[in-house]
Amino acid sequence: MTAVPVLETRSFSVNGRDVAVTAPEDASLLAALRHDLDLKGTRVGCTEGYCGACTVLVDGRPVQSCNTPLWAAAGKAITTIEGLAQGDVLGPVQEAFLIEQAAQCGYCTNGMIMTVTGLLMQNPPATKHEIVEVLDERHICRCGAQPRILRAIDRAIAVIGGRK
Numbered sequence: 075m076t077a078v079p080v081l082e083t084r085s086f087s088v089n090g091r092d093v094a095v096t097a098p099e100d101a102s103l104l105a106a107l108r109h110d111l112d113l114k115g116t117r118v119g120c121t122e123g124y125c126g127a128c129t130v131l132v133d134g135r136p137v138q139s140c141n142t143p144l145w146a147a148a149g150k151a152i153t154t155i156e157g158l159a160q161g162d163v164l165g166p167v168q169e170a171f172l173i174e175q176a177a178q179c180g181y182c183t184n185g186m187i188m189t190v191t192g193l194l195m196q197n198p199p200a201t202k203h204e205i206v207e208v209l210d211e212r213h214i215c216r217c218g219a220q221p222r223i224l225r226a227i228d229r230a231i232a233v234i235g236g237r238k
Contacts (some may be wrong), residue, residue, distance in 0.1 A: 083135075084148045088113070089157030095144065103147050104128045107154060115155035115184050128214030129185035130154050136192035138185075138212070155184040158191060167191045170229035178217030186213055190227060195235045202227055209227035 075136055079098040081204030086093060088111060095106045104121075107130070108114045117138055119127030123141035130139045131153040132146075156195045164172065177183040191207060193200035200208075215223070 076129065084144050086147045086149060088153075089153060097144055099145070101144045102140055102144040103130070103132075103137075103144055103152070106141060106144050106147075107152075113154050113156055117181060117184055119182070119185075124214065125182065126184050126185040126189065126209075127156045129188040129212070130166070131188055131192045134192060134195055134213075136189040136208075153188075155188060158187070165191060166233045167178035167194065167226070167230045170226040170233065171223075174223040174226040174229060175224045176219055179221040182213060182217075183213045186215070189213065190230060194230060199231075199234065202231060 079097050082095040082096050082099050085104075085120045086095075088107070093111060095110045097110060098108055104116060104118065108118065116130055117127035117142070119125035119138045125137060126187045128140040129136050130137050131137070132142070133150050134153075143169075155168075155226075158168055165187075171177065171183060171187055186209060188221050189212065190205055193205050193208060206224070210221075
């Protein structure tokens with residue numbers, strides 16, 4: 075006999091829009107974003123919280139959505155890579171990564187952009203050293219784009235620092 079999964083409905087905000095998702099009680103935030111809300115910019119990587127490809131912002135803090143249970147998102151504000159742009163204008167970290175061509179294969183890039191954005195939006199914003207430490211700890215990039223990523227971080231710090 076096959077057990078029937080228990081479905082639960084969770085409400086939260088994604089990119090400024092209120093949503094409700096009905097999913098199995100053990101669903102991850104990543105699964106809800108990709109499958110239920112069709113937001114494919116949040117990448118599926120290791121699904122164990124090691125690679126960082128699935129990073130989103132939860133109430134402004136970078137978290138890996140693959141190991142974040144959907145119930146933990148209830149009532150929170152989630153921002154995905156799709157939510158950083160304002161119309162056709164990219165967010166400052168997205169723009170910095172684009173200008174510096176800080177992607178090779180690009181698979182891990184969205185997660186890195188989300189982490190850098192979250193860390194720079196803190197009050198006070200993270201330093202370059204702090205950002206690099208978090209990227210080293212929570213993100214895997216095997217393409218060799220690290221020098222361009224570091225230049226993009228410098229550019230984003232300069233732009234965001236000028237806005238505050």
